[in-house]
Amino acid sequence: MASCGGGGGECHQSHCQRSEEDGGAEEETRERVASLSFAGDSPTSSATGDGALERCTKCGETVAAAAPRAVNGLCAACFRAYLFGKFKLAVTTNAMISPTDNVLVAFSGGPASRIALQFVHEMQCISLKNWDASKSQALPVFGVGVAFIDESAISIGPLHEMNKVIAQIRSIVSTLSPAHKELHIAPIENICSTSSNDGRIRLNELLDSVTDATGKEDFMKYLRMLTLQKIALDNGYSKLLLGSCTSTIACHVISATVKGQGYSLPGDVQYVDARWEVPVVLPLRDCTAEELNKLCHLDGLELLQLIKRPSNSINSLVSSFVARLRDENPSRERTIVRTAEKLRPFCFNKFVENTYHEFVPSRLRCKFQNINNSETALSEVLCPLCGSPLSEPEVQSLRNIQEKTQTPVENFAAHCCQSCSFQILPKGAESLQQFYTVLPQSVTVRVTDGTSDHSQLGELIDDYLLVVDDDDDDGT
Amino acid sequence: MEEGGATARPRRATGRLCSTCNQRKAALKRPKTLEQICRECFYSVFEDEIHNVIMDNNLFKPGERVAVAASGGKDSTVLAYVMSELNRRHNYGLDLFLLSVDEGITGYRDDSLETVKRNEIEYGLPLKVVSYKDLYGWTMDEIVKTIGLKNNCTFCGVFRRQALDRGAALLKADKLVTGHNADDIAETVLLNILRGDIARLSRCTFITTGEDGPIPRCKPFKYTYEKEIVMYAYFKKLDYFSTECIYSPNAYRGFAREFIKDLERMRPRAILDIIRSGENFRTATSTKMPEQGTCERCGYISSQKLCKACLLLEGLNRGLPKLGIGRARGTNGLNKRVEQRNLRSERTGSNIESKQCGTLDF
Numbered sequence: 001m002a003s004c005g006g007g008g009g010e011c012h013q014s015h016c017q018r019s020e021e022d023g024g025a026e027e028e029t030r031e032r033v034a035s036l037s038f039a040g041d042s043p044t045s046s047a048t049g050d051g052a053l054e055r056c057t058k059c060g061e062t063v064a065a066a067a068p069r070a071v072n073g074l075c076a077a078c079f080r081a082y083l084f085g086k087f088k089l090a091v092t093t094n095a096m097i098s099p100t101d102n103v104l105v106a107f108s109g110g111p112a113s114r115i116a117l118q119f120v121h122e123m124q125c126i127s128l129k130n131w132d133a134s135k136s137q138a139l140p141v142f143g144v145g146v147a148f149i150d151e152s153a154i155s156i157g158p159l160h161e162m163n164k165v166i167a168q169i170r171s172i173v174s175t176l177s178p179a180h181k182e183l184h185i186a187p188i189e190n191i192c193s194t195s196s197n198d199g200r201i202r203l204n205e206l207l208d209s210v211t212d213a214t215g216k217e218d219f220m221k222y223l224r225m226l227t228l229q230k231i232a233l234d235n236g237y238s239k240l241l242l243g244s245c246t247s248t249i250a251c252h253v254i255s256a257t258v259k260g261q262g263y264s265l266p267g268d269v270q271y272v273d274a275r276w277e278v279p280v281v282l283p284l285r286d287c288t289a290e291e292l293n294k295l296c297h298l299d300g301l302e303l304l305q306l307i308k309r310p311s312n313s314i315n316s317l318v319s320s321f322v323a324r325l326r327d328e329n330p331s332r333e334r335t336i337v338r339t340a341e342k343l344r345p346f347c348f349n350k351f352v353e354n355t356y357h358e359f360v361p362s363r364l365r366c367k368f369q370n371i372n373n374s375e376t377a378l379s380e381v382l383c384p385l386c387g388s389p390l391s392e393p394e395v396q397s398l399r400n401i402q403e404k405t406q407t408p409v410e411n412f413a414a415h416c417c418q419s420c421s422f423q424i425l426p427k428g429a430e431s432l433q434q435f436y437t438v439l440p441q442s443v444t445v446r447v448t449d450g451t452s453d454h455s456q457l458g459e460l461i462d463d464y465l466l467v468v469d470d471d472d473d474d475g476t
Numbered sequence: 477m478e479e480g481g482a483t484a485r486p487r488r489a490t491g492r493l494c495s496t497c498n499q500r501k502a503a504l505k506r507p508k509t510l511e512q513i514c515r516e517c518f519y520s521v522f523e524d525e526i527h528n529v530i531m532d533n534n535l536f537k538p539g540e541r542v543a544v545a546a547s548g549g550k551d552s553t554v555l556a557y558v559m560s561e562l563n564r565r566h567n568y569g570l571d572l573f574l575l576s577v578d579e580g581i582t583g584y585r586d587d588s589l590e591t592v593k594r595n596e597i598e599y600g601l602p603l604k605v606v607s608y609k610d611l612y613g614w615t616m617d618e619i620v621k622t623i624g625l626k627n628n629c630t631f632c633g634v635f636r637r638q639a640l641d642r643g644a645a646l647l648k649a650d651k652l653v654t655g656h657n658a659d660d661i662a663e664t665v666l667l668n669i670l671r672g673d674i675a676r677l678s679r680c681t682f683i684t685t686g687e688d689g690p691i692p693r694c695k696p697f698k699y700t701y702e703k704e705i706v707m708y709a710y711f712k713k714l715d716y717f718s719t720e721c722i723y724s725p726n727a728y729r730g731f732a733r734e735f736i737k738d739l740e741r742m743r744p745r746a747i748l749d750i751i752r753s754g755e756n757f758r759t760a761t762s763t764k765m766p767e768q769g770t771c772e773r774c775g776y777i778s779s780q781k782l783c784k785a786c787l788l789l790e791g792l793n794r795g796l797p798k799l800g801i802g803r804a805r806g807t808n809g810l811n812k813r814v815e816q817r818n819l820r821s822e823r824t825g826s827n828i829e830s831k832q833c834g835t836l837d838f
Contacts, residue, residue: 214742214743253669254666254669256753257665257666257669257749257750257753257754258739258746258749258750258753259746259749259753260748260749260750260752260753261753262752262753262754262755262756262757263753263756263757263758265753265757266758266760313742314739314742314743314746317735317738317739317742321731321735324731325670325731328731332670335670335671335672336669336670336672338672339668339669339670339671339672339673339674339677340669341760342672342674342759342760342763343674343757343758343759343760344758344759344760344761345760391756419749422745
């Protein structure tokens with residue numbers, strides 16, 4: 001079914017009679033991207049046909065037949081500039097990186113995180129040049145580090161493969177000069193225990209007790225985030241940068257919907273996620289996986305070939321569904337993300353005010369939470385496993401359980417969102433207890449019991465209390 | 477409790493007892509929960525769940541005249557059966573009757589209408605039929621002949637909605653009930669996400685809609701699985717018409733439907749989870765939502781100057797089949813589109829059938 005996709009804007013398919021009159025002024029860039037990315041797909045799609053010289057639609061440069069095939073109607077240089085432009089726009093509009101920041105880039109070896117690393121490096125080089133050239137050198141240049149999670153403890157590949165992979169990463173990072181970047185390789189089992197062997201055992205025990213295939217995958221994802229947070233905290237990083245692109249986020253929108261996480265979904269799709277101790281930023285949010293793949297190919301960027309374990313989960317079902325949609329209409333991923341953008345984000349989707357806040361241009365001040373507004377401070381209860389804010393009914397059932405006396409395990413389980421409760425927590429009191437004991441401490445400490453909330457409230461009004469009333473144990 | 481789909485269990489264990497009554501032999505596995513259950517307990521749990529949905533959501537008041545939208549298909553047949561059964565059993569005090577729409581699709585609708593006429597006799601509910609021909613002057617057969625198979629579902633869906641409202645008004649009904657089931661609503665949630673339709677996304681999980689319009693309509697089957705409806709009809713040997721509409725193969729909904737079928741196999745509760753997600757979506761305050769007004773021509777509820785049905789009809793009658801299909805561009809979208817279409821059809825001598833591209837719209 002060779003429909004042109006109907007995304008609006010000009011369509012290059014020769015038999016399509018739609019023309020520019022259908023394109024709206026609004027969202028023109030998006031539509032151009034849609035038609036552009038489709039036009040670049042098949043060799044027969046260019047209007048001029050194979051072999052003929054094509055002109056870059058932006059700079060008008062003729063792209064010789066021998067040169068890398070013109071991508072999306074753009075020459076390689078313009079395409080690169082276009083993607084970097086999106087990255088830079090996301091960073092500046094959302095005040096993602098300040099000069100005093102130390103940014104940790106999560107590197108998985110795939111095209112998206114490779115581009116993220118490359119672009120951050122280029123931004124850093126530009127800042128460095130400016131700093132060199134400036135007389136006062138008042139504002140420092142932000143620092144960049146790279147983190148890679150070593151999952152050989154649970155992988156199916158042979159062990160020596162991981163050594164090769166690590167050597168490859170080191171060589172990639174070393175090419176990013178002049179500014180030095182610290183490389184952190186963290187084995188995933190470290191989250192469970194500092195001793196490697198013990199960690200391995202505990203991690204595997206944890207994973208074995210999660211019987212649902214999707215739950216297991218998602219649990220791994222949450223452990224990865226915890227590992228990244230740990231690396232960032234231990235090494236003094238102030239921001240965590242992920243290469244999550246439009247395609248990843250589109251898949252997440254659908255899978256979160258399918259798992260009943262409609263309430264918490266908006267919090268995961270924004271540029272900024274400040275619910276973590278080290279805020280997470282997603283500057284590649286507006287680039288599709290296809291675009292990032294193309295750029296890696298064009299620039300000859302080295303990617304890691306990591307063995308992927310076969311998956312029979314809802315996540316992989318969603319991936320293939322989105323891939324089918326993308327084949328039918330390349331701009332579908334962007335539309336899915338845009339729908340999620342129209343949902344209400346959470347207060348943690350803005351940065352918390354900090355000392356740098358004063359240097360931020362006033363038009364960007366709105367990107368920061370107003371701490372004095374008490375509503376933002378403690379409004380959401382977060383699931384200790386996935387970090388999702390609990391919806392009203394979930395909070396209600398949590399409070400109901402907290403009113404009765406409960407064990408730490410029961411309290412923990414009550415704090416988990418319904419999705420994690422269903423797909424991750426083991427059923428049965430004994431297995432749940434066992435699971436809880438093996439859980440990393442960084443997970444279990446995220447849960448408060450009902451009483452500590454009360455003392456926090458007491459602290460807030462401490463100045464005004466005349467009598468300390470110990471008899472009041474209502475907890476409300 | 478619920479069983480996850482990932483654990484292996486022996487299928488069709490012989491001699492297994494119903495997990496609810498532990499007396500009778502299990503006859504089926506419940507699609508919603510995978511529990512093994514006998515026929516009688518299945519009927520009970522099926523009917524009770526619907527009764528609870530009706531009670532919890534205060535769907536009806538005693539003495540109301542309620543039109544049951546009946547197509548002759550499994551959903552509406554089971555709906556008519558269960559509604560009249562529950563009305564009797566729990567004394568809802570409702571005045572029920574059947575309302576059917578004749579879209580004028582030969583070989584499909586004329587057959588299914590026969591089924592509805594049999595239902596009228598079998599369930600003792602009076603029947604009213606309204607037809608596209610009478611209301612709009614066009615049958616679906618004629619429409620498809622004019623516009624082809626790309627956007628025909630759009631026309632049919634829009635026209636049917638109005639047809640039901642008008643039929644219900646003719647019957648002086650207080651409410652309309654439709655047989656939309658959990659699968660339908662889950663598909664709609666997904667489709668609205670795919671289409672970027674935030675306005676519909678925020679409304680599509682409401683169990684009652686149109687309270688501020690001519691006739692409120694509700695969906696008692698909102699949490700009922702399609703498979704369970706089929707099972708109920710099968711075991712109760714209810715009379716229904718089971719062929720798919722002959723014009724439907726190209727409907728975009730098929731994408732979502734296939735995905736949901738795969739999903740249900742992996743995790744049955746996912747269908748209800750999608751609905752729950754849909755209920756929990758909160759629109760950002762900055763998002764602009766369409767304002768609700770009335771159609772200038774026919775007075776029907778509409779967010780634009782002309783309601784969709786009038787717009788589509790206009791297109792049909794003026795030989796502009798794309799009118800109302802695709803995105804509108806601002807308030808003078810209608811005028812602008814009409815000009816452009818006139819220009820284009822003059823220029824290209826447009827052959828409607830050859831138009832490859834179209835956008836989703838329904």
